[in-house]
Amino acid sequence: MAKNGARILLIYTGGTIGMVRDYGSGSLRAFDFNNLLQQIPELHQIDCRIDTVAFANPIDSSNMDLPHWQQLARLIGEHYHSYDGFVVLHGSDTMSYTASALSFMLENLAKPVILTGSQLPIGDLRTDAKENLITSIQLAALTEESRPLVREVCLYFEHKLFRGNRTTKINTEHFEAFDSPNYPALAESGVHLNLHREALWRSPGRGQLKVHLELDNRVGVFRLFPGMHPDWLRYQLAAPGLKGLVLETFGAGNAPSASWLLDSLADAVKGGLHVVNVTQCRGGAVLMGQYETSSGLLDIPLIDGRDITTEAALAKLMYLLGSGVAPKSFKTIFEAPIRGEMSEN
Structure with a gap:
């Protein structure tokens, strides 16, 4: 994707957002993220280059486990210097757990890592997938004086960007599936994209990114x-x-x-x-x-x-x-x- 702006890496782990309905049979099949611009032409309006990578075996988020968190953290670490931001497509059921884990695993993070997903498959008539995906990429691509505006692990869902480790899933049916009960939204998407700068996390560390892969699940x-x-x-x-x-x-x-x-x-x-x-x-x-x-x-x-x-x-x-x-x-x-x-x- 020949763009002059930010470079964004889209990481697909699995989940509803990566499925599209075959209206002939009614069954769900995998969405082709390799042809993202052709299938979601609205992305042409964002001044960024988008590359994609997917888990070899995409999973339902209920199967998310330590090795998957380590795989995600490792992917971000390996591509950290080549991209300005990262968007992780993830099933909603365990998204808050993954966002929380990544926030601790990525020390001195100075770029956006935004998790998003959807309640309905990307090809459904009333899907929330397109808006969640498009706005997550737009937020990840925001820069000021050549630096990313968002520099933490976040979760974007239904018009709101939250700090990832402050979120919890609250609803299985509504598009507003997540809340951050004890911390305000970092951004809200409506007619305008409003970023609440005073709420953004600014890491006290100024060192290089450190990826911590050792977690003890006892x-x-x-x-x-x-x-x-x-x-x-x-x-x-x-x-x-x-x-x-x-x-x-x-x-x-x-x-x-x-x-x-x-x-x-x-x-x-x-x-x-x-x-x-x-x-x-x-x-x-x-x-x-x-x-x-x-x-x-x-x-x-x-x-x-x-x-x-x-x-x-x-x-x-x-x-x-x-x-x-x-x-x-x-x-x-x-x-x-x-x-x-x-x-x-």
Whole structure:
């Protein structure tokens, strides 16, 4: 594609956005991204060159796993100096997990990595795929004084660009499938493309891109619920090799004050397990100690997840464990935002 502007690498991992319906049979077949301009001529209006690469075996995003994250991070690292931005086409179900993981794996990122997808195949009558794809490429190609305007891992869906590690999927049927409950949108697409510069992440590091491929997935999620049997938590905490746990508590980080719960968690933390307290609520933050029912968790002490999402908390645990962070400093490092994934105290 002979263009003089930004060079964008489009990476297709799989998902609905990469499918087109055969109206003769009604079945879905793969979209031909090699002939992108011919099939989506609107892209001619963006001053950029688009190259494409696809997973050898595209996957449903429900099958997304550590090796796929490593493949994505490696692809971006290998092509980093040849392109001005990257657009990753991904199934929506696990997109927030992948966006969170990539944000930690790509240290000192100074270019846009934008994940997008769709609820309907790209050839359907009312598809959201074209708008999501076109605007993601347009956002990735934005520059100012020869530098990319967006310099972080993002997620674009239904007219909004979000910080990737602040997102969560909220709907399986609506086009507005994602939300960023604790951080504003980075950009909004309407009649005009409005970029909210004050919300953009600016990495404090000025070094070269570092691609971290070592992730430790010996982590888990445990959601508290009323009426829970004590043995259920004890069973989870005793899982062989478990190193980190995201504990989804009530409200602002509250939990039952029952001794079996607090004692089980305290014993696990003393034994070296890193337990992060996050809220089950869609928005808001953990405020341990604000209510009596969270003071026991503060005393253990659990890691304060504040307003981090469960997806980002899991990814951050995997990243820090894979980086070999010393146990004594683990809590302090986790509680500090390193990729804009949580708010400052």
